Every structure is written in structure tokens, then in C-alpha cells.
Amino acid sequence: xxxxxxxxxxxxxxxxxxxxxxxxxxxxxxxxxxxxxxxxxxxxxxxxxxxxxxxxxxxxxxxxxxxxxxxxxxxxxxxxxxxxxxxxxxxxxxxxxxxxxxxxxxxxxxxxxxxxxxxxxxxxxxxxxxxxxxxxxxxxxxxxxxxxxxxxxxxxxxxxxxxxxxxxxxxxxxxxxxxxxxxxxxxxxxxxxxxxxxxxxxxxxxxxxxxxxxxxxxxxxxxxxxxxxxxxxxxxxxxxxxxxxxxxxxxxxxxxxxxxxxxxxxxxxxxxx
Numbered sequence: 001x002x003x004x005x006x007x008x009x010x011x012x013x014x015x016x017x018x019x020x021x022x023x024x025x026x027x028x029x030x031x032x033x034x035x036x037x038x039x040x041x042x043x044x045x046x047x048x049x050x051x052x053x054x055x056x057x058x059x060x061x062x063x064x065x066x067x068x069x070x071x072x073x074x075x076x077x078x079x080x081x082x083x084x085x086x087x088x089x090x091x092x093x094x095x096x097x098x099x100x101x102x103x104x105x106x107x108x109x110x111x112x113x114x115x116x117x118x119x120x121x122x123x124x125x126x127x128x129x130x131x132x133x134x135x136x137x138x139x140x141x142x143x144x145x146x147x148x149x150x151x152x153x154x155x156x157x158x159x160x161x162x163x164x165x166x167x168x169x170x171x172x173x174x175x176x177x178x179x180x181x182x183x184x185x186x187x188x189x190x191x192x193x194x195x196x197x198x199x200x201x202x203x204x205x206x207x208x209x210x211x212x213x214x215x216x217x218x219x220x221x222x223x224x225x226x227x228x229x230x231x232x233x234x235x236x237x238x239x240x241x242x243x244x245x246x247x248x249x250x251x252x253x254x255x256x257x258x259x260x261x262x263x264x265x266x267x268x269x270x271x272x273x
Contacts, residue, residue: 001012015066015198025034028181034256035191038058047187047223048157049200061094061202062207062227063094063097063098063100064099064101066094066098066101066200067098067101067102067105069224070098070102071102071105071115071175073105073198073224073263074197074198076096076107076174076175076195077169077170077171077173077174077175077176078174078175078176079170079175079176079178079197080175080176080178080193080196080197080198080200081175081178081180081183081192081193081195081196081198081199081200082094082095082098082177082178082180082199082200082202083180083181083183083192083200083201083202083212083216083222084182084183084201084202084203084209084212085119085183085184085203085209085211085212086181086182086204087181087182088204089202089203089204090120090181090202091177091269092115092118092120092123092124092179093124093181095111095121095177096111096121096124096125098177099111099175099177100143100146102174102175102177103143103144103145103146105224106145107145107174107175108145108167108172108173108174108175109145109146109173109174109175109176109177110138110147110148110149110172110173110175110176110177111146111147111148111149111177111179111270112148112149112162112165112169112176112177112178112179113148113150113179114151114154114162114178114179114180114183114186114188114192115151115179115180115181115182116151116154116155116186118151119151119152120151120179121150121151122139122148122150122151122152123144125139125141125148127139127141127148127150128150128152135236136149136153136159138169143197144227147173147181149165151170152233154188161191162178162188162192162195163191163194163195164194165177167195178192178196180192183212184211184212184215189215190219193215193216193219193220193221194219196221197222198221198222198223198225199216199221199222199223199224201208201223201224201225201226202208202226203225203226203227204227205227
């Protein structure tokens with residue numbers, strides 16, 4: 001009897017030892033598989049970020065894509081210049097919606113307007129009717145973490161230089177966006193190029209805005225191209241010489257009848273005038 005119990009005990013111990021080894025090997029296998037999967041995911045993310053960071057262009061004007069790329073290409077606090085040579089390539093809705101998207105991503109944003117002739121950012125938020133402040137300061141928008149610095153602040157005797165505005169804002173906001181259409185003709189070209197970390201250059205497809213590009217590159221600005229999809233503006237064709245026999249028509253004022261009141265050749269226009 002004792003011998004039988006001893007054999008049973010030895011068999012149970014041997015079974016436990018073999019089972020423990022199997023469980024250990026199974027656990028190690030699952031751990032290695034999990035580790036390999038994690039390494040694959042990390043590698044894919046790293047390669048994707050590196051590929052995005054090395055891309056020379058920002059191929060879209062979508063506010064979500066612009067906000068994402070702004071956060072990728074520069075660390076907070078960041079100062080980004082958004083500029084173009086013509087209004088058609090960079091409407092005011094692009095920086096406004098980009099700023100709103102940055103706020104949705106929990107970033108405090110200041111939008112500085114250098115559209116001096118139009119004061120367009122203030123008009124978007126219906127702030128142009130506000131009375132002039134003795135001491136200029138950022139204006140709160142309906143979005144909690146979005147403030148604007150209107151273009152009118154850069155006019156008048158009490159205007160604060162752009163460099164000082166950006167320096168003060170960098171300690172308060174995560175992102176400072178500078179909206180500067182027609183920058184090449186603006187007196188703020190040098191301050192804007194010096195204050196920003198990089199510039200997003202919006203230009204027509206096939207036209208790289210060489211004048212503005214050269215002006216920014218001479219000041220050491222890092223540029224990112226954003227083709228707007230708008231065809232380059234072609235120069236107007238020369239006017240053909242007027243034909244001497246061309247008929248000039250004057251409709252009867254206030255009359256719907258298409259009858260011709262007078263007619264004359266181009267050579268007779270001076271006589272009629």
C-alpha cells in the first residue's frame with residue numbers, strides 16, 4: 001500500500017512539473033507575440049510620422065489637415081505665418097477655421113490679422129464695430145480659447161509692433177497664427193518673417209509665388225508650400241485695334257425697346273461726344 005501511494009505521489013509530481021513547463025512555454029510564447037505586435041505598431045507610427053515630417057508640401061487647405069500639420073511641424077508655443085500673394089489663394093476663412101480647429105484640439109490660439117486694408121478677421125467675428133481701445137489687447141471670440149488681434153491695432157499712433165505682440169503672446173498661447181495676405185506689399189514683411197517659426201505659403205497651382213518666396217527665404221523663413229488649386233492668373237491679352245467700321249450703339253434711356261438711338265463709326269465718336 002505504501003509503495004502504491006509513493007508511486008502515485010511521484011506520478012503527480014512529475015505531471016505537475018511537466019504541466020508547469022508547458023504553461024511557462026505557452027506564457028512566454030504569448031508574451032513574445034504581444035511584444036512583436038507592439039513593436040510593429042510602434043515602427044509603423046514612427047515611419048508614418050517621419051514620412052509626414054519629410055514631406056515638402058502641405059497638399060490641402062482643409063482646416064483639420066492644416067491644424068494637424070501645424071502641431072506636427074512645430075512644438076508649442078508655435079508662431080505660424082499664413083501668407084499669399086493674392087486674396088484668392090488665402091481667404092480669411094482658412095486661418096479662421098484652422099484656428100477654430102486648433103481650439104477644438106485643446107490649444108489656446110491667438111489669430112493676428114495683418115490684412116490692414118480690410119480688417120477681415122474682425123469682420124468675420126463681427127468685432128469691427130467695437131470702439132477703439134486706449135490700450136490694445138486680444139479680443140475674446142465666441143470660442144473660449146480663441147482670441148484675435150485685429151488689423152486696426154496696427155494703425156494709429158498707439159499701435160504695438162508685431163514683434164512685441166508675438167513675444168508677449170508666446171508665453172500665453174499654444175499657437176499664434178499670423179494671417180498676412182499680400183505680405184510682399186506690406187510694411188510688416190520683415191517683422192512677420194522674423195517672428196514666425198515657419199510660413200505656410202499659399203499659391204496657385206503651377207505658380208510658386210517666386211517674389212514672396214524669395215523675400216521670405218532671404219530672411220531665413222522655413223517655407224511649406226500649399227497649392228490652392230487655383231490656376232495662375234494669366235496676363236490680360238492685348239486689346240486689338242478698334243475697327244474703323246465698328247458700329248457703336250446707344251440705347252434709349254428708360255426704354256425697353258432695343259431700338260438703336262444713334263449709330264456712328266468709331267471715327268465719329270468724338271463728334272457725338
